[in-house]
Each structure stands twice: as structure tokens, then as C-alpha cells.
Amino acid sequence: MGVMRLGFVHVRETDLEKARQYYTQVLGLQEVTRQDGRHYFKCWDEYDHHSVVIENGGLGLVKMGYKVESPDDLARIERAAQTFGLTVGRVSKGENLGQGEALRCILPSDHVLELYAEAEQPGTSVGVLNPDPWPSQQAGISPSRLDHLLLTAEDVQTTVDFFTQVLGFRMSERIVPDQHSQELLAAFLFCSNKAHDIAFVRGPNGKLHHYAFWLDSWNDILRAGDTLSRNNLTIDMGPTRHGITRGTTIYFFGPNGNRNEVFSGGYTTYPDFPCITWTADQIGRAVFYIQQEVNERFNTYLT
Ligand SMILES: [Fe+2]
Known part of the structure; x- marks a missing residue:
């Protein structure tokens, strides 16, 4: 349910x-x-x-x-x-x-x-009877599915309360000012077995940071980077790894300026998963574990 x-x-x-x-x-x-x-x-x-x-x-x-x-x-x-x-x-x-x-x-x-609750299901080209692992006709990056999105909220806590208390989501990770504070600077929420299905970070109401598509492997992330470069698209960050979710990633911009991500990996969650806490002084590793710092555009550019 x-x-x-x-x-x-x-x-x-x-x-x-x-x-x-x-x-x-x-x-x-x-x-x-x-x-x-x-x-x-x-x-x-x-x-x-x-x-x-x-x-x-x-x-x-x-x-x-x-x-x-x-x-x-x-x-x-x-x-x-x-x-x-x-x-x-x-x-x-x-x-x-x-x-x-x-x-x-x-x-x-x-x-x-x-x-x-209901949507027409035209299905996929590989079908559900003895399916091939991927379709023969593919173009570009070809992610298998839409995965999650990150939005900004002036009041992260109240938005998280709605998702947890009303919709039954759970919080996998959070960013707080320091280990003695409960004030939410960012929250990562799941309703499935994934590391996150939606996330909120403090910022102006109503804004979009990015929406992400799923790829199966780190190698697919690298190839996605090749495809983005071949098509002269602007990369925001990556390929790299998140501390939060531990997933691998590239952030990039569509031709008009909406930010997208390709995401792969991340751990599996269960209802008893304890919330992981990151303190603001470690936000670099939390967001981009390898670079250890967050670029200005990633912090400020929203659509
Ligand atoms: Fe993301």
C-alpha cells in the first residue's frame, strides 16, 4: 500500500x-x-x-x-x-x-x-515474455527509467513532515548544520528500496534543481558523458560519486537550461534503515565525495 x-x-x-x-x-x-x-x-x-x-x-x-x-x-x-x-x-x-x-x-x-493509481501500459519493445535484456533500437544515453528529482524548499522540515507522515516516505540521509542540530538543510527520502525517490534542499519555494534518469552501471555513466560531450551539452559536474546515496553521477544541462542527472548505484534501503547524517562542514564530501567540494553553479542555479 x-x-x-x-x-x-x-x-x-x-x-x-x-x-x-x-x-x-x-x-x-x-x-x-x-x-x-x-x-x-x-x-x-x-x-x-x-x-x-x-x-x-x-x-x-x-x-x-x-x-x-x-x-x-x-x-x-x-x-x-x-x-x-x-x-x-x-x-x-x-x-x-x-x-x-x-x-x-x-x-x-x-x-x-x-x-x-492508474495509467495505460503500452509496455516496452522487449515485452514481458522471454524478453531481450535491452531493445535493439536505442539512441543516445537511453536510460532505462526516470529515477528521482531534487527540489528546493524554504522550509525543508514541513515538506519532509508531509512526505513522511502523510505519504509514508522515510528519510535515508539528511544534512544538518552540526551534529547537535536537527535543523534540516537537505533531506533525502525514499518510498521504495532505493536510496532516494525525492530530495529537498533549502532554497526558494517552487524551484527545480534536477531530475534524474537511471543507468545500470558506472560504465554507462562514463558513456553518457561521452554522448553529452559529443552533443556539445554543458556538464555541471561529473562523472563522480555522491557521498549521499553513494551513487555515481553526471549532472548536465539540457539545451534550454533545465538540469538533468544520470544516476547509477546507491545502496538498498529497508524500513529499518537508520537515517545517515551529514554535517554542513562535510557538505563537499556529502554531495561530491571525490571532489570534496560543491561548485557554485550546482549550489545556486535553479529553474
Ligand atoms: Fe539526484
């Missing part, structure tokens, strides 16, 4: 055609369809209708969707979110292309979160 995973990100792009080329040829996602000025994409190993939506009009996040196990979860979460004090509403079936009814929550961080 409860929230399963990040289902989709819906973002704004200043130049849709440039973005479309990037998503299909560089990231190597499949374009599912386009309708009413929106383009829909999915990764090769995702069964649901889509995982990325883009539309015109600046940069940043329009909304994100997390998929829950059943419609009963929506009713339960709706009551709990109202009790928590959030503004919630229903999104009727079909309003989000290929998806069933959703529950829309305006987070304490001002981001729009939609929870939904």
Missing part, C-alpha cells in the same frame, strides 16, 4: 523543438505522442504511458506525479493531506493523458504533486 515511485515529471522548455531533439537523440527517450502543445516521452524499460512531459513557456517544473498502488490509497492520502493542512483537489481521469484520476496536492514548498 502507498506510494510506489516517481511516475512522471512535467517541465517547461523555452524551445520545444530543441528539447524534443535532446530528449529523443541525446537522452534517447521514446517520444510517445504529442498533443495540445505537449510532448510525451518514456524510457525504454518503462511500462506506463509516459514519464516525461514538456511544454512551452520558460523553464522549471510544472508538476510531478508519483504513482500509488491503488485508488484506495488516493482516498486515504486525500484525508490525511487535508488533516495535515494542505490544499488538495482531484484531477479527473483523462485530464492527464494516459492516466487515471489523480489527487493534486500543493506542497508546503509550493510544488505541485499529483498522485495517481
